[in-house]
Amino acid sequence: MKKVDIVIVGGSAAGIPAAITARRHYQDKTICLIRKEERVLIPCGIPYIFGTVGSPDKNLIPDGVLEKNDIELLVAEVLSLDKENKILKTSGEDVQYDRLVLACGSEPVAPPIPGLDMDGVFPVVKDVNYLSSIQESLKDAKDVVIIGGGFIGIEFADEIKKSGVQNVTIVEIAPHCLSLAYDDEFCIEMENHLISRGINIMSGAKVVSIAGEGTVDTVVLEGGKSIPADVVILGIGAKANSDLARQAELELSADGAVAVDRNMKTSDDSIFACGDCATKVSFFNGRPSALKLASIATFEARIAGANLFGIKRESVGTVGVWSTAVGDLAMGTAGLTEAMARQAGYDIVASTVDSSNRHPGGMPGARGTKTKLLFERSSGVIIGGQVMGDVAVGEVINTLSACIQKKMTAEDLVMFQTGTHPALTASPIVYPMVNAAELAIAQMK
Ligand SMILES: Cc1cc2nc3c(=O)[nH]c(=O)nc-3n(C[C@H](O)[C@H](O)[C@H](O)COP(=O)(O)OP(=O)(O)OC[C@H]3O[C@@H](n4cnc5c(N)ncnc54)[C@H](O)[C@@H]3O)c2cc1C
Known part of the structure; x- marks a missing residue:
């Protein structure tokens, strides 16, 4: 049997940084990462396999790291975990550990829709061969239906459309695509953008069954309407893969994820967990959070990897920051939306600024951007931000996430010292996040 100081199970967004962090903090320890797949996909790049990138082989995490x-x-x-003797039974050799990190990830959720088991219906599984088989099915497809209009659904839709499929339809049960993370004005803008790119959107529509003779030919909606479909992609969400933890009788949370504390420690002192398989709590109220993101997985991994032989880091909970892009329209969100904040009972001030991303507006690459900030009225602390515009949005939203995590006030944002340039950014005179903070302060008086 192999004996190793630190064992990580999982080789993706959580497992790799957990192993690297462990190496940085514990240089004299032996570390082994166990994963079941020969080749690991970049999970966030999966939609792009079907259009821009062209193949799962071009979307892999190199092992060099x-x-x-x-x-x-x-x-x-890994087939089983014996936590008393600290032994993992695997399909290869068995491994004994001193400290273990579970980074086993998640699997797609399959809703209780009759017909999901038909040929041509695909949940999004992070596996090279499986994704190649979806690509094969798409080659002759004329009608593709994506169930779920979250970021995975819209990215899949646009990439599949780009690959030349004639009819691509997103069916979303909520009133708008992306509405779990953006306020309506942002969602509507993205829906209109998708429509302008030839994608059909059916929001506020519920799929009740998938019909066909062994192979899908129709998606049936509540109310009886049906949509032709040669291929159906499910972009509905993911659930924690906690099989090993359950079998080893580690504590699980109500949603079945591996229960961890703020140090990413499980109910066993020698076992940590991070990424999609682990429980998450909201930065705002400490309640359970359903978010599953690669960026969350990596920050949790940096906590788990550092804490293995002594607590050094702790999680403040998930702020919830991520972005998406379709063609030249990018959107980012961090923290609470206006709808979420109101529902949670916050007394808020919201301010929105429309501006250009260049100055003067005639500069090459200039386009309109929208920045919406939310502040708690009594404290002036920023609790959310949404940004829409060009690719810079991906980093602007990260800046806003830092402001939220550091509980900066609108006054702090106004005092923000920005670097600007005509060819790169908005004008310093009307810098959007500063401007939005000023407008919010005016409303607080
Ligand atoms: C299509 C798509 C697009 C996405 N886009 C984004 C994005 O743009 N931004 C973002 O932040 N997030 C995105 N996500 C979410 C992100 O992919 C996940 O949050 C991330 O993959 C979680 O990483 P993880 O390491 O926890 O789990 P996973 O990526 O699920 O990896 C789990 C690992 O554990 C291994 N494993 C599990 N069980 C065993 C076992 N018993 N033995 C050995 N190995 C095992 C697996 O083989 C795998 O290596 C996207 C997800 C999908 C599906």
Whole structure:
């Protein structure tokens, strides 16, 4: 049996940074990362396999990073966990650990819709061969239906449309696509953009069944309407893969994820968990959070990896920051939306600024941007931000996330010292996040 100081199960967004962090903090320890797949996909790049990138083979995480950090790789499936004797039984050799990190990720949710088991219906599984089989099915497809209009659904829709499929339809049960993370004005803008790119949107529509003779031919909606479909993609969400933890009788949360504390420690002192398989709590109220993102997985991994032989870091909970892009329209969100904040009972001030991303507005690459900030009225603390515009949105929203995490006030934002340039940013005179904060302060008086 192999004996290793630190074992990580999982080789993706959580497992790799957990192993690297462990190496940085514990240089004299032996580290082994076990994963079941030969080749690991970049999970967030999966939609782009179907259009822009063109193949799962071009969307892989290189193993060099493990080698460089003196991390042994064992490609094997972990079959069981014996926490008393600290032994993992695998499809290869068995491994004994001193500290263990579970980074086993998630699996797609399959809603109780009759017909989901038909040929041509695909949940999004993070596996190279499986995704190649979806690509194969799409080659002759004329009608594709995407169930779920979250960021995965819209990215899939646009990429599949780009690949030449004639009819691509998103069916979303909520009133708008993306409405779990953006306020309506942002969602509507993205829906109109998708429509302008030839994608059909059916929001506020519920799929009740999938019909066909063994192979899907129709998606049936509540009310009886049906949509032709050669291929159906499910972009509905993911659930924690906590099989090993359950079998080892580690504590699980109500939603079935591996229960962890703020140090990412499980109910066993020698076992940590991070990423999609682990429980999450909201930064705002400490309540359970359903968010599953690669960026969350990596920050949790940096906590787990550092804490293995002594607590050094703790999680403040998930702020909830992420972005998406369709063609030249990018959108980012951090923290609470206006709808979420009102529902949670916050007394808020919201301010929105429309501006250009360049100055003067005639500069090459200039386009309109929208920035919406939310502040708690009594404290002036920023609790949310949404941004729409060009690719810069991806980093602007990260700046806003830092402001939220540091509980900056509108006054702090107004005092923000920005670097600006005509060819790169908005004008310093009307810098959007500063301007939006000023407008909010005016409303607070
Ligand atoms: C299509 C798509 C697009 C996405 N886009 C984004 C995005 O733009 N931004 C973002 O932040 N997030 C995005 N996400 C979410 C992101 O992919 C996940 O949050 C992230 O993959 C979680 O990483 P993880 O390491 O926790 O789990 P996973 O990526 O699920 O990896 C789990 C790992 O554990 C291994 N494993 C599990 N069980 C065993 C076992 N018994 N033995 C051995 N190995 C095992 C698996 O093989 C795998 O290596 C996207 C997700 C999808 C599906």
